[in-house]
Amino acid sequence: MSILIIFNNKDPEPWKKVLTKKIATTSIEVYPKVKDVAAVDFVICWKPEKDILKKFPNIKVIQSVGASIDHITNSQTIAENIVVTRIVDMKLSIDMWEFLLTIVLAQLKNTKTYIQQQEKRIWDQKEYKSIKNTTITILGLGSIGGYVAKEFADLGFTVKGWSNSRKEISGVKSFNGVDAFDSCLSQSDVLINLLPLTDETRDIINRKTLRKLAADAFFINVGRGEHLVENDLIELLDTNELAGAFLDVFRTEPLPKEHLFWKHPKIQITPHVASLTNVESAANQIVENYRRFLDNRELLNMVSLNKGY
Structure with missing residues (x-):
């Protein structure tokens, strides 16, 4: 038995260091340095290369080090007998909430506009919006999205949320299913996407979707x-059908230097930093799952491969 770390675009050494301390009796290796591929039964992944897991015939558990699993399932063929798990951490929810609150308040109070005016030495006061007059719609009401929705509602925003199944969240109007999607979007001042990536949600933010929002x-x-x-987003920004966009995630990461998003005046970008996994906290979950695996007990935060989350 051995644990293998397979990471792309993430440094594996801090993870190996922490896990080695916590599971001193188990061999923990970092790909591609693997002594015995047949011994690997527990894999810890972040954006593994396409079909790389086929090299290890005895995998029993695939552990994502993030809250999502699409970075694994989209690139791997996973047998039905393999358990896939993810990280569910309250800190991820809190960090996401703080990040989104910063963006929303900055948009309401025109801080980006004033930064741009300062560069040109322009003194021009703008009308601003207030919390009580702003409707936020959140797509995805899972552990992170549900927390974010409640926090916005508690501050006094009008909050709507959309998900596959109906959620009961204080202060949040819940919509569920395809038939309720357009109604949820209607009259939304801010749209926040926190959906998992599945076949059903791919390309869900498009020209049609964005035109359902408030002016x-x-x-x-x-x-x-x-x-x-x-391209749909750029079109609507260029025709002034949207006030702007803030993007933290991209189809290709890092975002290619020639991409139009870099220089678009109505787009703000950050390098996928909205909510970063804490190594120490996540390692505790991984260790607990490994011990449960050894004891043939049910693992924490298992994911449905059919649903994709």
Whole structure:
């Protein structure tokens, strides 16, 4: 038995260091340095290369080090007898909430506009919006989205949320299913995407979707880049049908230097930093899952491969 770490675009060494301390009796290796591929039964993944897991015939558990699994399921063929798990951490929810609150308040109070005016030495006061007059719609009401929705509602925003199944969240009007999607979007001042990436949600943010929002609405994507039809967003920004967009996730990461998003005046970008996994906290969940695996007990935060979350 051995644990293998397979990471792309993430440094595996801090993870190996922490896990080695916590599971001193088990061999923990970092791909591609693997002594015995047949011994690997527990894999810890972040954006593994396409079909790389086929090299290891005895995998029993695939552990994502993030809240999502699409970065694994979209690139791997996973047998039905393999358990896939993810990280569910309250800190991820809190960090996401703080990030989104920063963006929303900055948009309401025109801070980006004033930064741009300062560069040109322009003194021009703008009308601003208030919390009580702003409607936020959140797509995806899972552990993170549900927390974010409640926090916005508690501050006094009008909050709507859409998900596959109906949710009971204090202060949040819940919509569910395809038939309720358009109604949820209607009259939304801010649209926040926190959906998991599945076949059903791919390209869900498109021209048709964004035109359902209130006039001069603002879009924030902290879900996945594949949710957004990029050319549709640019078209609506260029025709002033949207006030702007804030993007933290992209179809290709890092975002290519020649991409139009870099220089678009109505788009703000960050390098996928809205909510970063804490190594120590996540390692505790991984260790607990490994011990449960050894004891033939049910693992924490298992994912349905059929649903994709």
